[in-house]
Structure formats: structure tokens, C-alpha cells
Amino acid sequence: MTSSGKKSYLFYQTRRRRPMLDQARDVYMWDVDGKRYLDGSSGAMVCNIGHSNPHVLEAMRRQMEKSTFGYRLHFETEPAERLAEKTASLTPAGLDKVFFVSGGSEAVESAIKLARQHAVAVGEAQRWKVISRQPSYHGCTLGALALTGYAPLTAPFDAMMRPMPKIPAPRAYLDGLDPDDEATGHRYADMLEARIVEEGPETVLAFINEPVGGASTGALVPPVGYMQRIREICDRYGVLLIHDEVMTGGGRTGRFFGADHWGVAPDIIAISKGFAAGYAPLGAMVAHERIVDPVLDAGGFLHGFTYAGNPLACAAGLAVIEEIETKGMMENAIRVGDVLKSRLSALMQRYPIVGDVRGKGLMLAFELVANRETMQPLPKELGAFDRLVEIAYDNGLIIYSRRTRGGYEGDHFMVCPPMIATEDHVEEIMDGLTRSLD
Numbered sequence: 001m002t003s004s005g006k007k008s009y010l011f012y013q014t015r016r017r018r019p020m021l022d023q024a025r026d027v028y029m030w031d032v033d034g035k036r037y038l039d040g041s042s043g044a045m046v047c048n049i050g051h052s053n054p055h056v057l058e059a060m061r062r063q064m065e066k067s068t069f070g071y072r073l074h075f076e077t078e079p080a081e082r083l084a085e086k087t088a089s090l091t092p093a094g095l096d097k098v099f100f101v102s103g104g105s106e107a108v109e110s111a112i113k114l115a116r117q118h119a120v121a122v123g124e125a126q127r128w129k130v131i132s133r134q135p136s137y138h139g140c141t142l143g144a145l146a147l148t149g150y151a152p153l154t155a156p157f158d159a160m161m162r163p164m165p166k167i168p169a170p171r172a173y174l175d176g177l178d179p180d181d182e183a184t185g186h187r188y189a190d191m192l193e194a195r196i197v198e199e200g201p202e203t204v205l206a207f208i209n210e211p212v213g214g215a216s217t218g219a220l221v222p223p224v225g226y227m228q229r230i231r232e233i234c235d236r237y238g239v240l241l242i243h244d245e246v247m248t249g250g251g252r253t254g255r256f257f258g259a260d261h262w263g264v265a266p267d268i269i270a271i272s273k274g275f276a277a278g279y280a281p282l283g284a285m286v287a288h289e290r291i292v293d294p295v296l297d298a299g300g301f302l303h304g305f306t307y308a309g310n311p312l313a314c315a316a317g318l319a320v321i322e323e324i325e326t327k328g329m330m331e332n333a334i335r336v337g338d339v340l341k342s343r344l345s346a347l348m349q350r351y352p353i354v355g356d357v358r359g360k361g362l363m364l365a366f367e368l369v370a371n372r373e374t375m376q377p378l379p380k381e382l383g384a385f386d387r388l389v390e391i392a393y394d395n396g397l398i399i400y401s402r403r404t405r406g407g408y409e410g411d412h413f414m415v416c417p418p419m420i421a422t423e424d425h426v427e428e429i430m431d432g433l434t435r436s437l438d
């Protein structure tokens with residue numbers, strides 16, 4: 001049934017119905033009954049620059065009147081060339097080969113297939129293992145899913161995927177460690193080294209991680225020293241470093257790429273969501289030339305998606321980046337993000353069940369717990385995860401939630417409005433949240 005009671009011919013993950021969207025503008029969305037919602041999650045952290053941005057709509061309209069699709073093996077297009085150049089200019093030196101895709105899973109899938117083809121091209125065909133973190137989310141295609149540390153999603157497909165090694169995500173707040181102490185960062189990073197050695201370094205192809213953890217860990221900021229140490233370890237063993245910036249990329253944390261906060265350059269970056277910010281399905285894999293060149297020299301990259309790099313999506317992506325830069329949205333994400341984070345932290349005084357508040361820029365989250373001392377999660381039967389989201393909906397506020405702790409227990413909620421949010425919007429979000437938590 002649709003929300004209006006008619007039979008629906010659509011299906012997604014569950015039978016649960018949602019209100020029917022009518023229109024959206026800036027940080028607000030309206031359903032067909034005229035009810036207004038504050039988009040406190042930017043979709044699934046997609047609509048970073050807000051809805052119905054006139055500059056982007058105009059750029060898309062102009063491109064639509066020229067051409068909407070050109071198959072990449074038949075034509076090059078100007079929007080794709082220009083967006084690739086712009087993207088390369090935003091990445092660390094050398095990462096200037098851009099491969100377009102239409103979403104986050106495709107970007108991750110492309111990254112691991114490029115890494116693998118590079119190993120084969122340089123005579124290291126025994127390298128195939130991609131180490132990732134537990135918990136993590138890297139996508140739903142079988143390659144990206146094999147890297148995903150989230151058992152409820154992966155278990156049914158285990159028989160179809162080659163198992164990939166996992167190391168613990170650096171959740172210092174759960175392990176009672178100080179995230180501001182470099183020893184903590186090194187302790188978690190050294191787990192990567194131990195795992196590479198255990199697996200046999202000659203078999204390890206790559207390590208993938210999200211610079212700031214997304215849906216699986218709820219805006220998890222790595223401890224001091226972690227990112228740099230991971231880079232050193234990868235270099236020591238000839239393991240490629242892949243940053244999954246599908247959620248963090250596009251300015252959300254206050255820098256265009258999340259890893260820019262630590263000045264660490266990976267070998268390959270996967271980006272999507274905020275790249276075209278919901279205006280078109282778009283993603284990219286950006287790789288260092290030294291990874292791409294041997295693959296192309298050896299006969300070509302055996303991979304590609306039909307819709308990749310279509311001019312309409314690329315025109316949208318280019319206009320999105322222009323808006324982020326000219327409107328100072330990353331600076332706003334830091335400024336308003338700081339205000340929102342301190343207001344969220346204040347919830348801990350009022351509600352003992354708020355166990356942790358974390359994040360960077362406008363990628364923020366809070367976690368509900370039964371006991372703040374032990375960080376024991378709320379009982380699953382309580383269904384706090386679904387209930388808080390539902391109540392917030394009733395209060396006209398959309399937040400993004402996930403069960404954490406490996407997917408079995410614990411509840412965190414991401415609060416990440418578009419990067420155009422103001423302090424007034426922060427007040428509105430806090431009002432909706434406190435009413436919901438009450």
C-alpha cells in the first residue's frame with residue numbers, strides 16, 4: 001500500500017511505507033499532504049548543498065538542451081572533461097586520473113578492480129586480499145559487499161563471496177581509550193600491520209577505510225595519529241590505500257575530502273553521494289597515475305558502466321562544486337557544525353541515554369546507550385532505533401539512523417543537514433530532537 005492507501009507496485013528493502021514526497025527546497029521537504037520536514041540528514045548524506053539549488057538546475061537545463069547522454073566509447077564530452085579536471089585539482093598531487101560511475105558501490109567496486117588489475121599488470125598477481133574494518137559499509141554490489149563489515153547485510157551472500165580480512169574500526173569511545181592520545185591511533189593502526197603479516201604481505205592488495213566513519217560507525221573520527229600511521233604501514237608492505245569518501249567527500253566534514261583533515265593522500269579515492277549532491281546519479285574513482293598507467297599500458301581497464309560520465313550528471317557535478325566553493329559551504333559546515341555539535345553534546349546532560357556525540361563539520365552523530373559508564377547499548381527489543389526516527393518524523397525532522405556495534409546492537413543517529421544550514425536551522429533541529437527524545 002502507498003501512504004495514501006493505494007496498492008504500490010514498487011518495492012525497496014522493507015514493506016514500511018514513507019510519506020509521498022512532493023517538493024523540496026533548501027533544507028526543507030514537503031509531502032503531498034503539505035507537511036514540512038527539516039532534512040536533518042541530507043537524504044542519506046547526499047543533498048549536501050540543499051534541495052532545488054537554482055545554479056545547479058540552470059546548469060542542468062542548459063546541458064539538457066544540448067545533450068543528455070553520450071556513450072563514453074563513442075564520444076568524449078565537455079562536462080566530463082571539465083569535471084574530471086576540477087576533481088583532480090581538489091585531490092592530492094598525482095591523484096589525477098578520474099573514472100566516472102553512477103554511485104558509491106560502483107565507485108568502490110571500480111577501486112578494488114583497478115587495484116587488482118594494477119597488481120596483475122606489475123607482476124604481483126598473488127595480491128588479492130582487500131583488508132577493511134569491522135564495522136564498515138562499502139556498498140551492496142558483491143565486490144563492495146565483501147569489504148563491508150556488517151553481518152546482517154553480508155551473511156546471506158557469504159557463500160558467493162571470497163571472505164576478506166577485517167580489522168576493528170578505531171572506536172576509542174567504546175574501548176575506553178583517549179582518541180586525542182597518539183598511542184591510541186597507533187594501537188588501532190598497528191592492528192593493520194599485524195593483519196597484513198598474518199595474511200602474508202605478498203597476498204594483500206589493499207586496505208580500504210572511511211576517513212570519517214559513516215553509516216556503520218556513526219561519524220567516527222579516527223584517533224590522533226591513526227591516518228598517518230595507516231599510510232606508513234601500507235607503504236611498508238606495498239599495500240594500496242583506498243579511501244572510501246562516498247559519504248565524506250564533497251565538503252561535508254568541512255574539507256572537500258575527509259582525509260584532507262590529516263593531510264594523508266591515498267592511492268585511490270571513491271566518491272559519490274555529495275559529488276552531484278542528489279541532482280544526478282554520479283560518482284567517481286580517482287586514482288594516482290602510477291596505478292592507472294600500468295593497467296592502461298597492459299591493455300586496458302576491464303571495467304565500466306554504461307551511464308558513466310554522462311554529460312548531464314557531470315554538468316550537475318560541476319555546478320555543485322562551483323556552489324560549494326563560491327558560497328563558502330565548507331566554511332559554513334565547520335562553523336554551523338561546531339554549533340550543532342556543542343548543542344548535541346549538551347543533550348548528554350539532559351538525557352542519560354545519550355552516550356556519545358561525535359563527528360566533524362556537518363557530519364555528526366549521537367549514540368543512545370543503556371549505561372554511559374559501560375557504554376552498554378539499549379536492549380534491542382526496545383527498538384529505540386526505529387522509534388526515535390518515527391517520532392522525529394512526526395515532529396517534522398528527518399534523521400539518519402543505523403544500528404551499530406557490528407549491526408546487532410546499539411543505536412546511533414546521524415545529524416547532518418545540508419551545508420547551507422544556519423544557526424536557526426540548528427535551533428529547529430534541536431527543538432525537534434528534544435521533543436522526540438522526551
Ligand code: PMP
Pocket residue numbers: 044103104105106108137138139140210214215244245246247272273
Ligand atoms: N561507501 C560508503 C561509505 C557509503 O556510505 C555508501 C552508501 N551509504 C556506499 C559506499 C554505497 O553507495 P551507494 O549506495 O551509492 O551505492
